[in-house]
Amino acid sequence: MSLGEPSPGVRVHGVAQGERAARPHLARSAIAHFACHGTSDxxxxxxxxxxxxxHATAPLTVSALGRVSLDHAQMAYLSVCSTAHAGSSDLIDEAIHLTSAFQLAGFPHAIGTLWPIDDRLAAEIADSFYTHLTTGTPGRLDPALAATALHRTLRTVRDRYPATPSLWAAYLHAGA
Incomplete structure (x- = not known):
């Protein structure tokens, strides 16, 4: 891959990398997947x-995302608790949260959550989501299928846990 081509994606897992390490990857990645913790202010x-x-010295905040050049961005998957929650009942209709920040920063598709999610099930949901995002060509993902992939995944999980929407209903797709 030449330097000018976008990489297919970046996976940043909690303590594995920080904002300083994530920023260059975000700038050249089509797909960003975060599996870590988050906090809403x-x-x-x-x-x-x-x-x-x-995060204490170089936080990847909503405002910091606005300073990242995301020329290749196509989709951000935030397997992080409460990324689509503004953090206060006073701001219940607030559109500024981590999921919308990734979308506004340049990712046309962003997957986030409204409340804390189950770690084990989050991994299963992500695996199923990416399976549904596959185009049929090995190793090829189509971010334009994000909404449909999430819908299909959550329908399957909903069928397994119909009486427990707290396990699956937190996930949402933001984008076009």
């Missing part, structure tokens, strides 16, 4: 952040 939603290993 109810008094200043622009300071909501992903909890990466350097």
């Amino acid at each position: 109810s008094t200043d939603p622009s300071q909501s952040r992903l909890i990466l290993d350097d």
